[in-house]
Amino acid sequence: xxxxxxxxxxxxxxxxxxxxxxxxxxxxxxxxxxxxxxxxxxxxxxxxxxxxxxxxxxxxxxxxxxxxxxxxxxxxxxxxxxxxxxxxxxxxxxxxxxxxxxxxxxxxxxxxxxxxxxxxxxxxxxxxxxxxxxxxxxxxxxxxxxxxxxxxxxxxxxxxxxxxxxxxxxxxxxxxxxxxxxxxxxxxxxxxxxxxxxxxxxxxxxxx
Numbered sequence: 001x002x003x004x005x006x007x008x009x010x011x012x013x014x015x016x017x018x019x020x021x022x023x024x025x026x027x028x029x030x031x032x033x034x035x036x037x038x039x040x041x042x043x044x045x046x047x048x049x050x051x052x053x054x055x056x057x058x059x060x061x062x063x064x065x066x067x068x069x070x071x072x073x074x075x076x077x078x079x080x081x082x083x084x085x086x087x088x089x090x091x092x093x094x095x096x097x098x099x100x101x102x103x104x105x106x107x108x109x110x111x112x113x114x115x116x117x118x119x120x121x122x123x124x125x126x127x128x129x130x131x132x133x134x135x136x137x138x139x140x141x142x143x144x145x146x147x148x149x150x151x152x153x154x155x156x157x158x159x160x161x162x163x164x165x166x167x168x169x170x171x172x173x174x175x176x177x178x179x180x181x182x183x184x185x186x187x188x189x190x191x192x193x194x195x196x197x198x199x200x201x202x203x204x205x206x207x208x
Contacts (some may be wrong), residue, residue, distance in 0.1 A: 035158070115149075
């Protein structure tokens with residue numbers, strides 16, 4: 001299950017920007033340079049993920065029959081935008097590879113993947129703006145990865161330069177306590193050695 005989670009997250013992250021023959025081109029392209037720039041500052045990074053199953057639109061299908069000229073497209077567009085922003089929140093505030101507070105993250109990268117009809121620029125922009133507000137960072141990149149046949153819409157968020165990581169703080173505290181205990185043991189050992197070799201009553205005569 002862990003391997004599956006890792007493959008799902010990084011498969012989308014690293015697959016974004018690759019355009020195969022017959023595949024739709026992304027509205028906002030994300031390529032390897034975006035990932036490199038997000039990670040270039042160093043520090044601790046974490047990846048979030050969220051997905052929602054969708055029914056892909058096919059000619060003559062149920063979804064296409066529901067569309068007409070009475071404004072259904074606009075409603076569908078609004079629903080698509082809301083779905084994207086909701087997935088962005090779930091990915092950022094949900095199960096991160098390294099649990100942390102996202103506030104204070106120095107850089108972020110947002111990738112939306114799924115059937116093209118379920119992706120739109122407005123949703124990506126809203127998600128990116130929300131990430132800017134939550135992290136306080138002005139280095140938030142975003143884009144989409146059209147992917148037919150997926151059967152779901154997914155969001156992958158890469159947060160770099162995170163500082164408020166409870167698990168790391170716990171490990172640091174454990175290291176501090178271990179160091180203190182080690183110092184106490186060394187001090188006690190030195191005292192025991194002094195007591196062992198000392199001659200308080202000058203009872204031993206010098207051999208020289």
